[in-house]
Amino acid sequence: MTKKIWVFDTTLRDGEQVPGAKLNLYEKLEVAQQLRKLQVDIIEAGFPSSSAGDFQAVKEIAKKVGNTDDVVITALARAVKADIDSVYNSVKYAERPLIHIVLGTSDIHVEKKFGKSKNQILDIGVGAVKYAKTLLPDVQYSTEDASRSDFEYLWATIEAVVKAGATIINVPDTVGYAEPEEFGELIYKINHRLKNLNDKVLLSVHCHNDLGMATANTLAAIKNGADKVECTINGIGERAGNAALEEVAMAINTRSSIYKAYTNINTKEIMNTSRLVSSFMGLDVQVNKAITGDNAFAHSSGIHQDGLLKSRDAYEIISPVEVGLDDMELVLTARSGRHAVKHALEKLGFNQLTETQFEGIFEAFLELADAKKEVYNHDLYVIVENYYTQHNSQKEDLTNYRGHFYELMDLQVISNTTFPSASVSMKKGDQILKSSAVGSGPIDALYSAITDISDLEMKLIEYNISSVSRGKEALGKVKIQVEYRGEKYMAKATDTDIMKASALAYINAVNSIVVDHLLPVE
Template structure:
């Protein structure tokens, strides 16, 4: 059976989603989960774009084994050299170089002729081969490129040494039959096409990224580029979980396979949600909250009698298990660590200490602790940055009459900052008081809250996004009290803002 390579670009294209910025630690966590998932290639970043991206690619190249580690670069000598330097520690490395080939890009963006672009593409691939034998070339906006010219470019870059040639639907313009014909045309008309893996990279502007990717597989593509939860530029990319589960579920049609461990899919989805703050819509295929939920009576009866009456795949196949009581206030550290390991979390001693302290605090207040509670605790405690400011004390008052007030004490090093403030509601009062104490210019971009489990004693999970300096910073907080969770999330977002400003200044 033909095997399809899964090229994950969550850390590169996925991070281009507005507000999806990840710090180095978060990128490494995601990369580790992608390795557990079994992806063939991890595109770790665009090294020339910033020092942060270079450091991320370098760190992933140093720490992650198993998948090939890729770095993106234009067909520009400085870009290629920078990518080669960042990827040097990787056991298996790939330079992914690109240039646009459509006439609209040549005329308005590159301001170059077809011959000039062809020459640059060939030169870029040859230069990349100085760093590694594994070179991928992408013809940006391939789906809007003249097919004769595209065939010419593909043939030339293969002769120059490209081992993978990627055909992106960069702006999500193609439709499945058309895109399949394009892949078939390349396979028929490019004489040396058998010397490379033909890849596709589809965007979701018309909601067709997964459909186009699957159509390309049927037409002979050997690699699909995708992201966890389908995050990415504009409307996003092809969702890895949907591509893989379509291949698995309809093996009778596709007759191909991947090496993905599908039981790690949900864990990967949850992790990416935690570190980016981008929630998965409830009706999202495969990993949405409603993906395996049945409300209609007829459906419920059918599933109880025989699961396959209304489910074409099982929740367990993608790593979703029914939430169950796992621990209580008398549970010890060993049991806690063992259960986290079963859920797929491997924490450092410092992170484990913090998470266990939060667990014991929660267990004293909440009778039943579920897997979802543990996942929320880990996300709250582990995916953070050093705290320039720490929340030490908070009292909030509200009633049917009078003004909601908040009194807050924050510590910064050896200094204590205390103030009180009013608001139109309790959370507004808390946020306005924190703003007075910290004095950090920013804008609150987004606030959302959800219940982790059912019941009045459920953990509240709050996500906030703040904007400053043209960037968005995400904070998360979890607590039995929604006001406390809101304060924690706000403080985490502002600490990230301060941390990244300081990091940028040092760079």
């Protein structure tokens, strides 16, 4: 028998506590709309008593995102009347509002943070729940720092607030102190008692990642009776972050026979949600992060690529399509083997190559890969054409592939506060093409000039810069995503000159579009 696991997303509350990740009202609404598409069960929209702006954001989300009965809208309150009123007055516009109250239960919190006795804290919690129940029928109570609490006191608190009317009990590993075996045992003991006390009350967990075990602890809790999990997109959050929603959801989805559970998450919206949150919050996702990292479904090792081409399940337990990506990505680098390069060439239509021809082309590929790091499809066309030209080994009317691709010759970018501009010189076959443009900033001007030369109606969706080395001669990597005729294209480039890297990445995207839409077929 499988049971539904409720997914509570706290990206807009706990996730927004990351320094520098503050969102404005428009951005919060956009993220909340996307979370609804992702089909989370509960959105924690903020901490309304913290500021007038956060109160307004929660209120707008309740009105515009919580206006249907397919998602619950909540916000956080401390166990004080003013906070509870603030939550109520902001979430009450939702079809399904919920008040979330938090109060510590560990000795460290009770004695050192609050300076009160355990009985006093317990009474405060009960009073808060009773007051909240006069406002709304659904109240969640979080026993902050539960994993470091005395168990019998923790249970006494849970029992008291359930009797006071709490409909969800949340057990946080607030500082990421727990490990899976002990956290699973804690949840098992609480679940056993809670189901005997009131089997209508949901048991929830909220795990932090200070020791890198947030997802593992969350999954251990599910195996031991948890009904609900609290997560964030990309695992963002206070300090080292929270359990990553995408990791928990895909673990349940992939290993459902182990967890005997399911979620309502629309997994095909995972990447869209990840990229939106990353872009708005300015927080890059580490490239090797599970599920949402750039390399999570990219294969560059020749051994892995060979195995994947023979059987997908050799090195792939999740199809990238399941999380909203295109199909398997074989990244062509100097580590790619013959099988992967031959596969890429065949996909481009070069499936009649002799062994001698392929070996010559593969040698040229390795030489370019050593210099360029990553080889694109348009590079393969040029490699093939160069080989044919040098060996006079193909028919005379061979398509001039090189004549359709763009190459950067030179650029000049002027950055200032009043008139940012850029001039670009590019080569297309034997033509030298030039353009200049102004923009809202230097990158906008640069990309406008390149777009003018290519004459393609491209839309820049994502632009990211990161450093891949240290020191004065540091290499900067630019990663972009563009849209053309409804299709999205990712491209990257690396250079010590970040403007040059930006131009090269954009031109790589242009050439990818040429391959898909504008290259003549023989």
